[in-house]
Amino acid sequence: QSALTQPASVSGSPGQSITISCTGTSSDVGGYNYVSWYQQHPGKAPKLMIYEVSNRPSGVSNRFSGSKSGNTASLTISGLQAEDEADYYCSSYTSSSLWVFGGGTKLTVL
Amino acid sequence: QLQLQESGPGLVKPSETLSLTCTVSGGSISSSSYYWGWIRQPPGKGLEWIGSIYYSGSTYYNPSLKSRVTISVDTSKNQFSLKLSSVTAADTAVYYCARLVDTAMVYDYWGQGTLVTVSS
Numbered sequence A: 001q002s003a004l005t006q007p008a009s010v011s012g013s014p015g016q017s018i019t020i021s022c023t024g025t026s027s028d029v030g031g032y033n034y035v036s037w038y039q040q041h042p043g044k045a046p047k048l049m050i051y052e053v054s055n056r057p058s059g060v061s062n063r064f065s066g067s068k069s070g071n072t073a074s075l076t077i078s079g080l081q082a083e084d085e086a087d088y089y090c091s092s093y094t095s096s097s098l099w100v101f102g103g104g105t106k107l108t109v110l
Numbered sequence B: 001q002l003q004l005q006e007s008g009p010g011l012v013k014p015s016e017t018l019s020l021t022c023t024v025s026g027g028s029i030s031s032s033s034y035y036w037g038w039i040r041q042p043p044g045k046g047l048e049w050i051g052s053i054y055y056s057g058s059t060y061y062n063p064s065l066k067s068r069v070t071i072s073v074d075t076s077k078n079q080f081s082l083k084l085s086s087v088t089a090a091d092t093a094v095y096y097c098a099r100l101v102d103t104a105m106v107y108d109y110w111g112q113g114t115l116v117t118v119s120s
Helices: none
Strands: A009-012 A018-023 A035-040 A047-050 A064-069 A072-077 A086-094 A098-101 A105-109 B003-007 B018-025 B034-041 B048-054 B059-061 B069-074 B079-084 B093-101 B106-110 B114-118
Touching (some): A009 A018, A018 A086, A018 A105, A035 A064, A035 A072, A098 B048, B018 B034, B018 B093, B018 B114, B034 B106, B048 B093, B059 B069
Parallel strands (some): A009 A105
Antiparallel strands (some): A018 A072, A035 A086, A086 A105, B018 B079, B048 B059, B069 B079, B093 B106
């Protein structure tokens, strides 16, 4: 059970859009529509932003969207704001009722 | 509003057993719609799934930790617990407890986390 692959860092200017990728295998990301995305600010617990690939929990801005193609899931943040600067983690359900997280991506708002 | 709170020693000696408890308030741990899990994060590193448990006692563990991990549930106290044996410095991390929604397979509510340091 290997961690999902995310870029270590991404950056963008306020107002721009960025996309964070999350690559797994056919046993996790590609095999199930159970990909989630979490936002984590320093010293805080992760906050759920996207679940089931593209669903947003109540209260999460519609600037956040998710998608999946094959073994790769993506999180897109449009209209970047300073408050979006944080670490982002993807997660996927896998076979045998196990879970796996990505290594995390640090988003910098320039 | 559902709340989860981790508790336990913040310092554990190498080779000993780390023990943490998660107290759930604002909801029942016996609900058939949820599992309950533990996730950890070493300082400056990413998240690692440890395992999860259903109120009936069914457990699922990360294969890399399975030989050292035990997760249990106490429905009378609305709590679930983590035990990790034979700890080393590599087990130093912030440990989070979280609720897993069965239908969406997502951890939606998290505790604030508790730092456990393994050191003599």
